[in-house]
Amino acid sequence: MDTVLRVENLSVTFENKGILKSEVFHAVKGVSFSLHKGEVLGIVGQSGSGKTTVGRAILGLVPYEGKIEFKGKTISCMFQDPLASLHPYLSVRRQLLDILPDEERIKRLFASFNLNYERLSGKKPSELSGGQRQRVIIIRSLLVSPDLIIADEPISMLDVTLKMWVLKTLRELKENFDLSMLFVTHDLLTTKYICDRIMVMKDGEIVEEGTLEEIFKNPKKEYTRELLQAIPRL
Numbered sequence: 001m002d003t004v005l006r007v008e009n010l011s012v013t014f015e016n017k018g019i020l021k022s023e024v025f026h027a028v029k030g031v032s033f034s035l036h037k038g039e040v041l042g043i044v045g046q047s048g049s050g051k052t053t054v055g056r057a058i059l060g061l062v063p064y065e066g067k068i069e070f071k072g073k074t075i076s077c078m079f080q081d082p083l084a085s086l087h088p089y090l091s092v093r094r095q096l097l098d099i100l101p102d103e104e105r106i107k108r109l110f111a112s113f114n115l116n117y118e119r120l121s122g123k124k125p126s127e128l129s130g131g132q133r134q135r136v137i138i139i140r141s142l143l144v145s146p147d148l149i150i151a152d153e154p155i156s157m158l159d160v161t162l163k164m165w166v167l168k169t170l171r172e173l174k175e176n177f178d179l180s181m182l183f184v185t186h187d188l189l190t191t192k193y194i195c196d197r198i199m200v201m202k203d204g205e206i207v208e209e210g211t212l213e214e215i216f217k218n219p220k221k222e223y224t225r226e227l228l229q230a231i232p233r234l
């Protein structure tokens, strides 16, 4: 199996400067994992467990110790705040065409995400609904044909029905285009619809790792069981 990303002994430390003294905070502690081509690896854990920081270190956005080996050309990301990651004054059409001047491809992606290209593409991001914007972000990250996608809570702002539908579409795209993705979420339920493998993080460390089936059917750690119990029953 081809490895797209190998992370070895990754640690990230922040210095929180107080008025009287500074404190060193270990947000990520010795995390190691590999991501294979065509695989979706979920990173789950409660708020503050270090999930986002792992993704930011891979993107080179925070200083880190350890080794990150990316065997590809392009990484794209989907973040949870679509308004902040789109240009506010340019139309959606303009900013997507700037990334890839292939309107037919953009139209096909709009159709696969159930968005009306003719009606929406001339609008600015602030003129779209939250759910429409979030889907535009997903489309934008797919346009560069990335070797790796870092998706950090990419569907957290969608309502439940749209969430499931977008996950299903992403899953289909993953299967058709062999996408490799790191899927960061606090919501274990969503991993069920997209991930092949899951890593559970707590206090900056990986406490458990396994296939979807292993984590859901036979969790080994109490912390993972607590996360599973916290999933709302529909």
Ligand SMILES: Nc1ncnc2c1ncn2[C@@H]1O[C@H](COP(=O)(O)OP(=O)(O)OP(=O)(O)O)[C@@H](O)[C@H]1O
Pocket: 014, 015, 016, 025, 027, 045, 046, 047, 048, 049, 050, 051, 052, 053, 054, 185, 186
């Ligand atoms: N730039 C920073 N400076 C100082 N501390 C930081 C910084 N970025 C993150 N942290 C701290 O590192 C810890 C891990 O943060 P991180 O965003 O990785 O958590 P998370 O698991 O993604 O949480 P959430 O699900 O709430 O997004 C948190 O305690 C956070 O306050």
